[in-house]
Amino acid sequence: MSATGSGVKEMAEMLRSGAKMLSYNCPECGSPLFQLKSGEIWCAKCQRRVVIVAEGEDESAPARELLWEELERTLVEKLSAVNRLLSAAGEPERVRELAEVVSVLLSSLERLRRARKT
Numbered sequence: 456m457s458a459t460g461s462g463v464k465e466m467a468e469m470l471r472s473g474a475k476m477l478s479y480n481c482p483e484c485g486s487p488l489f490q491l492k493s494g495e496i497w498c499a500k501c502q503r504r505v506v507i508v509a510e511g512e513d514e515s516a517p518a519r520e521l522l523w524e525e526l527e528r529t530l531v532e533k534l535s536a537v538n539r540l541l542s543a544a545g546e547p548e549r550v551r552e553l554a555e556v557v558s559v560l561l562s563s564l565e566r567l568r569r570a571r572k573t
């Protein structure tokens with residue numbers, strides 16, 4: 456057991472490993488949270504993973520915002536992947552299939568952006 460742990464050393468290590476410092480703080484200790492390359496949210500001071508859950512409390516608002524951001528990023532990534540497939544597609548059937556996927560992704564994105572504002 457260690458009574459030390461300002462978390463500064465751990466934070467420096469996280470940054471060195473390529474983790475990104477977020478503008479959100481740990482709900483337990485108030486330290487800045489990090490996003491690992493794997494996408495996990497981590498508190499360097501508590502040395503534990505912070506699970507992002509949406510609750511009906513104000514405290515969870517930053518967490519929810521984080522989830523939206525991740526979702527949006529994922530959708531945009533998928534769109535760009537499908538776009539690549541679409542531009543390579545030759546058969547009309549395949550094009551139609553992919554165009555449908557684009558349409559679904561776009562409306563998801565639109566719904567997500569609407570949900571964020573409320």
Ligand SMILES: [Zn+2]
Nearest residue numbers: 481484498501
């Ligand atoms: Zn913490």
